[in-house]
Amino acid sequence: MQRFAGSRPPGMDRLVEVSLSRRCDSEDSVQQSSTVTNLKGAPVEISVEVNGTSHSSDVEPRTLLVHHIRDAVGLTGTNVGCDTSSCGACTVHLNGEAVKSCTVLAVQADGQAVTTIEGLADGETMHPMQEAFMNCHALQCGYCTPGMVMASISILDENPNPTEAEVREGLEGNLCRCTGYHNIVKAVMSAAGGDQ
Amino acid sequence: MIPVAFDYVRAGSAEEALAALGEHGDEAKLMAGGHSLLPMMKLRLAYPSVIVDIGRLSDLSYVNDGGDHIAIGALTRHRDIEISDMVKEHAPLLAHATSHVGDPQVRHRGTIGGSLAHADGAADHPSALLALGGSVVARSADGGERVIEGGDLFAGFLESSLSPTEMITEVRIPKHTGEGWNFQKFNRRAQDWAIVGVSAQRSNGSAKVALVNMASTPIRATAVEEALAGGASAADAAEQAAVGMEPSSDLNASVDYRNHLARVLTRRALQEAGIA
Numbered sequence: 001m002q003r004f005a006g007s008r009p010p011g012m013d014r015l016v017e018v019s020l021s022r023r024c025d026s027e028d029s030v031q032q033s034s035t036v037t038n039l040k041g042a043p044v045e046i047s048v049e050v051n052g053t054s055h056s057s058d059v060e061p062r063t064l065l066v067h068h069i070r071d072a073v074g075l076t077g078t079n080v081g082c083d084t085s086s087c088g089a090c091t092v093h094l095n096g097e098a099v100k101s102c103t104v105l106a107v108q109a110d111g112q113a114v115t116t117i118e119g120l121a122d123g124e125t126m127h128p129m130q131e132a133f134m135n136c137h138a139l140q141c142g143y144c145t146p147g148m149v150m151a152s153i154s155i156l157d158e159n160p161n162p163t164e165a166e167v168r169e170g171l172e173g174n175l176c177r178c179t180g181y182h183n184i185v186k187a188v189m190s191a192a193g194g195d196q
Numbered sequence: 197m198i199p200v201a202f203d204y205v206r207a208g209s210a211e212e213a214l215a216a217l218g219e220h221g222d223e224a225k226l227m228a229g230g231h232s233l234l235p236m237m238k239l240r241l242a243y244p245s246v247i248v249d250i251g252r253l254s255d256l257s258y259v260n261d262g263g264d265h266i267a268i269g270a271l272t273r274h275r276d277i278e279i280s281d282m283v284k285e286h287a288p289l290l291a292h293a294t295s296h297v298g299d300p301q302v303r304h305r306g307t308i309g310g311s312l313a314h315a316d317g318a319a320d321h322p323s324a325l326l327a328l329g330g331s332v333v334a335r336s337a338d339g340g341e342r343v344i345e346g347g348d349l350f351a352g353f354l355e356s357s358l359s360p361t362e363m364i365t366e367v368r369i370p371k372h373t374g375e376g377w378n379f380q381k382f383n384r385r386a387q388d389w390a391i392v393g394v395s396a397q398r399s400n401g402s403a404k405v406a407l408v409n410m411a412s413t414p415i416r417a418t419a420v421e422e423a424l425a426g427g428a429s430a431a432d433a434a435e436q437a438a439v440g441m442e443p444s445s446d447l448n449a450s451v452d453y454r455n456h457l458a459r460v461l462t463r464r465a466l467q468e469a470g471i472a
Contacts, residue, residue, distance in 0.1 A: 040202050040203045040245055040246075041201030041202055041203065042203070044204055061202055061204035061247065062198060062199040062200070062201050062202060062237075064197075083197050084235060085231065085235050086387065088301060094304075098304060099305055100301045100305075102197075103230060103231055103235060103238075103302075104230065104234075104305065105227075105230070105234070105249075107206070108251055110206075151300070154301075155300070158300075169386075170300055172298075172299040172300070172387045173299025173300055173301040173387060174299075
């Protein structure tokens, strides 16, 4: 929804009007819908495999996967950086594919396998992508980094020998405010080149 | 950031999904990849009471040879369309437009059925559907099924012509093997929606041109198509790109700028596609 960034978005009045009219059975309930009263959302039991370990819990259906990972599973390496599915700081692997965990419901991950940044290292041995990020100084504040690393691994999974342009396009879903991306791209190219 | 609470139903089959829609009517919304619906729910621009999760209906994820068309299951993820050899060979416009949707993470989750049902005039898929003369198959809770031509699918602003108890099961794209095509998407930042975009597809000596974000719905540039049919050059036909359009003015562009972009991008698309 980033095209609505900033002040009250153009078209939002029409959008709200359409949303309300679709929910309502009768004309006068448009007035009542101005306060959203909703007693729905009874918890659902889910079981998610995170970094190889199964975690079962009851979650409200509206729980985002990123919040489930951080709060219920207790792994806070995955970060929330925006409100609009833009920044990619929440990127994890769902069944081996990079996804934005802020735009996946925990219930959608029921019975599935999730890999977070905490699941990459083998004991004390860093994953090659983590090592490439370290060696190429591909982070400053580190907030975007877990998402960047997860997205980068996915790029190489799908395209083991990318050009620099393909790496930059592959990272379109991840925003960084500190580095200007230059060293991040170098890190991915380095990991692809097998310099590790 | 947190959606309004809702009840959750996971459908094990299309029939179960349709039964749930039949039960809850317009209180329910289908969720496939969720990458159009969830962002709206997180901003509380949408708050359905019931979410029917159809994301596990893997038998609706396919790219099949339908003879004169490609049959794509509604639950096919953008990523799978982007890399499909069959789509790249017979409808490369679709593969290319799909590769511009969002970013890789989005394309791992988003589906073609979800994108078309969302009916966003600013999205990439609908313009490709229109330029390719595609259609969708919609099944309803009462067991009926109908084929909806692309031009009839988009009813209004974020409003498809599907009834609340219908779901798209398949997308049919006529083959355009070897025919010229081009996709233009103008934006300022990676992963942004198009400020304006153009899909152009040559077909048996004629051409279809569809615009992105030039009206409240996905839309064909019929004035351009008529000019081309009358023998106009790309440059002359493209001058008609803004005719009949109602682009909005927003933080990204004024109406005048959008009209200008439509003309420039249409000319480029027609020339790149070898249409005129």
